[in-house]
Amino acid sequence: MNMSAKQKEFLQKEKRNKIFVHLMQVLIVVIFLISWEVLANKKVLNPFIFSSPSRIVLTIKKLFLEGSLINHILTTLYEIVLAFFIGIASGFLIAILLYEVKTLAKILDPFLTMLNSLPKVALGPIIIIWFGANTKAIIVMALLINLIVSIVNIYNGFLGTDDIKIKLLQSFGASKWQILRYLVIPGSKRTIVTSLKLNISMTLIGVIMGEFLVSKKGIGYLIIYGTQVFNLNVVMAGIVILIILSFLLYEFVSLLEKKLLKDC
Amino acid sequence: MNDILKIVNLEKSYYTKDGEIKAIKDITLDVKKGEIVTIVGTSGCGKSSLLGILANIDKQTSGTYVFYKDDVTIGYMLQNDALFPWLTIYENAILGLKIAKKDSKENKDYVLRLLKNYNLEDFINKYPNELSGGMKQRVALIRTLALKPDILLLDEPFSALDYQSRLAVSKDVFDIIKKENITTILVSHDIAEAVSLSNRVVVLAKRPCFIKNIYDINLPYDDPIVNRKSQEFSILYDKIWKDLDEYVS
Numbered sequence: 001m002n003m004s005a006k007q008k009e010f011l012q013k014e015k016r017n018k019i020f021v022h023l024m025q026v027l028i029v030v031i032f033l034i035s036w037e038v039l040a041n042k043k044v045l046n047p048f049i050f051s052s053p054s055r056i057v058l059t060i061k062k063l064f065l066e067g068s069l070i071n072h073i074l075t076t077l078y079e080i081v082l083a084f085f086i087g088i089a090s091g092f093l094i095a096i097l098l099y100e101v102k103t104l105a106k107i108l109d110p111f112l113t114m115l116n117s118l119p120k121v122a123l124g125p126i127i128i129i130w131f132g133a134n135t136k137a138i139i140v141m142a143l144l145i146n147l148i149v150s151i152v153n154i155y156n157g158f159l160g161t162d163d164i165k166i167k168l169l170q171s172f173g174a175s176k177w178q179i180l181r182y183l184v185i186p187g188s189k190r191t192i193v194t195s196l197k198l199n200i201s202m203t204l205i206g207v208i209m210g211e212f213l214v215s216k217k218g219i220g221y222l223i224i225y226g227t228q229v230f231n232l233n234v235v236m237a238g239i240v241i242l243i244i245l246s247f248l249l250y251e252f253v254s255l256l257e258k259k260l261l262k263d264c
Numbered sequence: 265m266n267d268i269l270k271i272v273n274l275e276k277s278y279y280t281k282d283g284e285i286k287a288i289k290d291i292t293l294d295v296k297k298g299e300i301v302t303i304v305g306t307s308g309c310g311k312s313s314l315l316g317i318l319a320n321i322d323k324q325t326s327g328t329y330v331f332y333k334d335d336v337t338i339g340y341m342l343q344n345d346a347l348f349p350w351l352t353i354y355e356n357a358i359l360g361l362k363i364a365k366k367d368s369k370e371n372k373d374y375v376l377r378l379l380k381n382y383n384l385e386d387f388i389n390k391y392p393n394e395l396s397g398g399m400k401q402r403v404a405l406i407r408t409l410a411l412k413p414d415i416l417l418l419d420e421p422f423s424a425l426d427y428q429s430r431l432a433v434s435k436d437v438f439d440i441i442k443k444e445n446i447t448t449i450l451v452s453h454d455i456a457e458a459v460s461l462s463n464r465v466v467v468l469a470k471r472p473c474f475i476k477n478i479y480d481i482n483l484p485y486d487d488p489i490v491n492r493k494s495q496e497f498s499i500l501y502d503k504i505w506k507d508l509d510e511y512v513s
């Protein structure tokens with residue numbers, strides 16, 4: 001490849017800048033952790049309330065060795081995966097129904113808006129009464145939060161279908177089903193796939209909220225339990241694990257997105 | 265030549281919340297087998313409405329039209345190529361066959377032959393975004409021709425192209441239509457295109473549209489681009505320009 005000196009200089013500058021940004025990010029984390037640790041050890045911050053990085057690491061290790069930690073993580077992960085896929089699948093089907101029956105979409109519009117703006121956590125107690133304090137209630141809680149987002153996203157993707165292409169298929173004598181199958185669904189692939197990221201965040205919120213309410217197991221439970229026995233090390237450990245878990249899930253969905261959109 | 269299509273007193277109104285929009289007011293027109301008729305008119309005058317009705321996508325408000333053939337097959341092409349970006353060129357080209365459940369081996373071979381004849385053979389496994397505007401337009405036309413239409417309805421098929429490619433592509437398409445000998449109704453708002461490509465030009469008045477004038481075109485050459493330089497072309501161009509001009513403003 002032939003590159004002019006100026007182009008090379010530009011690329012090098014870009015690269016240096018990128019490295020600098022990454023370095024600063026790492027530095028911020030390191031400074032934050034060290035000051036937290038030092039301030040807690042010097043009792044400037046009360047470690048009983050604020051915990052400290054070393055205490056958190058030790059707590060995670062202890063919980064892990066006791067064997068309960070893996071269980072909590074797997075429970076939460078299971079709930080997330082289940083709610084995520086049920087949310088996407090039913091969101092997809094409901095979006096198709098709304099697209100095909102436009103009058104139904106119009107009728108349901110105010111109810112969907114109402115449900116969407118309602119703080120779903122307010123429904124928590126009722127959900128537990130109706131479904132019991134179990135995994136089912138947690139999944140329902142998560143679906144309440146991620147389903148509307150799925151429906152709205154996928155439905156809007158469908159609505160964005162090029163009118164000219166619809167007319168073209170109609171001129172071939174296409175049925176409604178054929179228009180869906182050959183145009184509307186494949187044409188919305190990008191919108192659907194990019195909405196997966198938002199969906200996984202919503203699912204996480206729903207699952208943790210559900211675990212707070214149901215309080216049996218899972219990372220949400222771990223955090224609530226830590227608060228109840230006033231062991232802030234456990235609370236912080238739960239939060240740290242949650243941060244790592246959500247980061248990994250987000251990365252996983254990003255990877256999935258890249259793979260699915262490769263030929264788009 | 266005998267007629268293939270007869271349109272009688274066709275009218276079209278749209279009923280909207282803001283009131284009734286009368287798009288077409290009384291159109292009567294015969295189209296002969298094998299001829300190329302171009303409909304010109306200012307934008308919004310009802311040209312697309314007319315083709316939509318003939319393509320059986322929309323219904324007229326009153327009046328009738330008949331095709332003098334049982335089981336007439338209509339080829340419809342709209343503004344821009346409307347290729348599906350997620351399908352290969354071949355998959356795009358046989359889409360109409362697939363939808364109409366006519367994707368027999370014989371018909372698919374016919375599509376391959378068309379793709380080959382029109383220099384697209386090397387691109388059949390490529391995606392639309394790898395092709396030039398003109399090539400995409402040819403694929404779109406082949407997708408329509410695949411169904412062996414008795415009549416082609418082209419709604420400003422070149423409007424998405426820049427002027428240079430537009431000239432070249434319209435010549436390509438014109439050559440294909442001539443070669444395959446297909447009756448064509450072309451909608452355009454480009455007078456030069458209309459005069460150079462067709463056997464007849466129908467000038468529509470501003471909305472609600474009715475037929476203001478019909479011109480028979482007899483240009484001296486076979487090549488639409490060369491014809492643009494002829495005396496006859498200039499005369500017709502000026503006449504149609506005046507027809508349309510009265511109604512602008």
Ligand SMILES: Nc1ncnc2c1ncn2[C@@H]1O[C@H](COP(=O)(O)OP(=O)(O)O)[C@@H](O)[C@H]1O
Pocket residue numbers: 278279280285286287305306307308309310311312313314471
């Ligand atoms: N589906 C529709 N609903 C309401 N009005 C329409 C609809 N389609 C077209 N029209 C109106 O009918 C008139 C003719 O439109 P159209 O046939 O698209 O014109 P052209 O193709 O000549 O530009 C325009 O005023 C347009 O706004």
Ligand SMILES: [Mg+2]
Pocket residue numbers: 308311312313419
């Ligand atoms: Mg139009």
